[in-house]
Amino acid sequence: MSALYRLKALEYSYLWNKQQVPVLKGIDLELEKGCFTCIVGPSGTGKTTLLNLLGLIDTPSNGHIEFSGEDVTHLKEKEKEQVRLHKVGFIFQAFYLIPTLTVLENTSYFLPSLGYSHAASQKTAMETLDLLGLADHAKKRPLELSGGQRQRVAIARAIAKKPMVVLADEPTANLDSVTAEMTINAFKELQKTENTSFIFSTHDSHLVSFAKSVYRMKDGQIEGRA
Amino acid sequence: MLELLKIAWRNLFRNPRRTWASLCTVALGSAGLLIYQGFNTGVMNQYRENVIHGYYGYGQVFPENYFGKVHEQPWKLWFEDGEKIEAQLRSSSAVTQVFPRVSFYAFIVKGGITLGGKGEGVIPERENTFFTEMNFIAGHDLQHPDQIILGKGLAESLDAKEGDTVTLLTQTVNGQLNGADLTVAGIFYTGKKVIDDSFYRVDLKQAQQLLDTHRIEMFSLATQGVEAWPQVEKDIRKANPSLEAVPFEILDKNYYQNSVDFLNAQFSFIRSIILVIVAMGIFNVISVGLLERAGEMGALRANGEKRSRLFKILLLENSLLGILGGFVGICLAVLIDKTLLVKGIPMPPAPGITRQFFVFLDIMPSHYIQALLLPMIATVVASLWPTIKLLKKSIPELLRST
Numbered sequence: 001m002s003a004l005y006r007l008k009a010l011e012y013s014y015l016w017n018k019q020q021v022p023v024l025k026g027i028d029l030e031l032e033k034g035c036f037t038c039i040v041g042p043s044g045t046g047k048t049t050l051l052n053l054l055g056l057i058d059t060p061s062n063g064h065i066e067f068s069g070e071d072v073t074h075l076k077e078k079e080k081e082q083v084r085l086h087k088v089g090f091i092f093q094a095f096y097l098i099p100t101l102t103v104l105e106n107t108s109y110f111l112p113s114l115g116y117s118h119a120a121s122q123k124t125a126m127e128t129l130d131l132l133g134l135a136d137h138a139k140k141r142p143l144e145l146s147g148g149q150r151q152r153v154a155i156a157r158a159i160a161k162k163p164m165v166v167l168a169d170e171p172t173a174n175l176d177s178v179t180a181e182m183t184i185n186a187f188k189e190l191q192k193t194e195n196t197s198f199i200f201s202t203h204d205s206h207l208v209s210f211a212k213s214v215y216r217m218k219d220g221q222i223e224g225r226a
Numbered sequence: 227m228l229e230l231l232k233i234a235w236r237n238l239f240r241n242p243r244r245t246w247a248s249l250c251t252v253a254l255g256s257a258g259l260l261i262y263q264g265f266n267t268g269v270m271n272q273y274r275e276n277v278i279h280g281y282y283g284y285g286q287v288f289p290e291n292y293f294g295k296v297h298e299q300p301w302k303l304w305f306e307d308g309e310k311i312e313a314q315l316r317s318s319s320a321v322t323q324v325f326p327r328v329s330f331y332a333f334i335v336k337g338g339i340t341l342g343g344k345g346e347g348v349i350p351e352r353e354n355t356f357f358t359e360m361n362f363i364a365g366h367d368l369q370h371p372d373q374i375i376l377g378k379g380l381a382e383s384l385d386a387k388e389g390d391t392v393t394l395l396t397q398t399v400n401g402q403l404n405g406a407d408l409t410v411a412g413i414f415y416t417g418k419k420v421i422d423d424s425f426y427r428v429d430l431k432q433a434q435q436l437l438d439t440h441r442i443e444m445f446s447l448a449t450q451g452v453e454a455w456p457q458v459e460k461d462i463r464k465a466n467p468s469l470e471a472v473p474f475e476i477l478d479k480n481y482y483q484n485s486v487d488f489l490n491a492q493f494s495f496i497r498s499i500i501l502v503i504v505a506m507g508i509f510n511v512i513s514v515g516l517l518e519r520a521g522e523m524g525a526l527r528a529n530g531e532k533r534s535r536l537f538k539i540l541l542l543e544n545s546l547l548g549i550l551g552g553f554v555g556i557c558l559a560v561l562i563d564k565t566l567l568v569k570g571i572p573m574p575p576a577p578g579i580t581r582q583f584f585v586f587l588d589i590m591p592s593h594y595i596q597a598l599l600l601p602m603i604a605t606v607v608a609s610l611w612p613t614i615k616l617l618k619k620s621i622p623e624l625l626r627s628t
Contacts, residue, residue, distance in 0.1 A: 052621070052622055055528060057527070057528045057620075057621035057622060058620065058621070058622050077533075078532075081527075081530055081531075081532055081533075082530070083530075084527075084528065084529060084530035085529070085530025085531075086530070088528075088529070088530070089529060090525065090528040090529050092521075092525055092528075092625065094521060096521050096522045096524070096525030096526075097522075098233075098522060098526075099240060100233075100236035100237050100239055100240050101233065101236060109526075110529060110530060110531070112229055113530070113531075113532075113535070157529070158529060161529075161530075
């Protein structure tokens with residue numbers, strides 16, 4: 001299977017009180033297409049930073065990132081925007097849905113930018129909501145939904161554009177066990193049907209148990225693969 | 227674009243209380259602008275009506291090189307053939323009436339009191355249909371060649387009342403003394419102290435007889451309106467290039483034009499203050515609202531949303547807020563105009579005027595456009611800095627901001 005990501009000597013640091021604080025310290029990693037990967041480790045070990053770098057929303061201090069065979073380390077912001085729009089779906093712990101738009105409108109938000117007509121974007125968004133069991137809630141606003149339902153809307157928004165990879169930062173952290181189970185099942189279903197790659201940073205052992213590969217991070221480095 | 231407009235519109239209802247507060251700020255600014263501008267125009271109109279219908283008409287026509295200059299023997303420049311000039315003036319279709327006049331200085335004697343004053347000979351039956359701002363406080367306008375009307379201050383100084391007889395003593399154009407006994411037909415009160423204290427009017431024929439001339443000094447004109455003056459000027463120049471046509475705002479530069487310039491300058495300054503208050507009032511609300519949405523912006527950008535598209539949405543959102551606020555403000559101003567201010571605003575005497583007057587808001591179509599657009603621009607300008615500041619942040623910064 002070909003590589004989705006190839007990370008070489010990846011480093012990331014930030015400036016604090018005129019001193020560089022290292023967060024990631026030389027990460028070498030290769031992730032396959034269609035993977036279901038979890039990155040685990042204690043808080044402050046750099047899991048979120050690694051996800052940010054994989055999603056091209058931040059730039060490494062050193063090293064290289066190859067995404068789908070292309071070196072994306074030093075792309076310009078506009079080029080990164082295009083890669084993110086077409087190939088990456090991001091899901092966050094806090095959902096970040098637009099409260100004034102309906103579930104359907106949130107889900108179809110990015111589709112016109114990808115060239116979908118109004119009718120096509122509505123159809124695709126409805127299919128995605130159906131896949132996640134939210135078709136009945138299409139006309140509701142996010143605030144009318146439960147936490148789990150909102151998380152699924154966030155997933156729907158990320159996957160409706162059919163990205164190569166979905167990056168999720170603690171996707172089940174705010175969910176009860178039943179909802180978390182439903183969400184994980186939705187991920188698995190998508191991985192099977194769309195061959196979408198999933199990369200999570202998580203503390204959730206239940207989510208970890210479903211992952212094909214698990215990387216443990218410690219002090220800004222990959223400590224090992226479980 | 228329609229999609230962006232839809233999102234922007236919906237975003238206005240994200241936090242109704244905050245939107246309402248912003249809307250009120252913009253609406254009050256817009257209403258303030260409209261009422262103040264309407265008031266300003268009302269005052270100017272009142273001034274203009276006083277000037278036009280009190281004395282000058284829409285303009286006056288003088289012999290060549292006469293207006294604004296001092297002449298030792300001015301009557302030598304007066305129009306020889308008044309009827310011919312009048313016909314030339316009437317050739318302009320925009321001229322609705324012509325008022326030939328002569329002016330002269332004379333002593334007015336009543337009993338033991340003798341005062342100097344400036345008078346005018348006019349055709350009363352023509353003048354009293356147009357010059358309606360003379361404001362007779364006693365008696366009426368001239369109805370007979372043996373009558374005279376006096377300014378309020380002049381009448382008081384002479385202790386003259388309606389029906390009294392005064393003697394007018396003046397020099398003819400040949401330097402001989404001449405006089406006439408005239409009955410006071412009425413006392414007028416224009417509100418302009420300089421006129422009311424020394425001005426009088428007699429019949430044109432009486433004035434010509436006193437001066438021993440058949441000449442006409444100048445013609446005041448009634449036209450189809452202020453806007454018709456350029457056409458009148460053009461027609462007059464065509465009919466007789468030697469005539470000098472002067473509009474009322476030049477004739478009364480001290481009173482009218484200076485007042486208009488003063489009020490306009492004052493309005494410009496107050497408009498700036500109103501717009502700064504609107505911008506400052508709304509800046510804080512917009513900044514807080516944007517800060518609350520930082521995480522949402524971060525998530526959208528992480529999924530590929532362009533900075534420029536978010537900027538457009540926010541710009542549209544604030545433009546809509548500004549327009550909506552402007553519209554509410556206009557409705558508020560119109561409501562106030564039609565209810566609280568329906569009887570006008572009582573004003574103390576303006577500079578150079580001694581009587582009170584009522585100002586009615588005169589809101590022009592261009593004022594509505596200004597009241598709609600200026601607060602909108604102030605809103606958009608106030609939102610630019612926090613919007614740009616927010617969108618300049620990196621995505622991780624945005625995600626951490628919430």
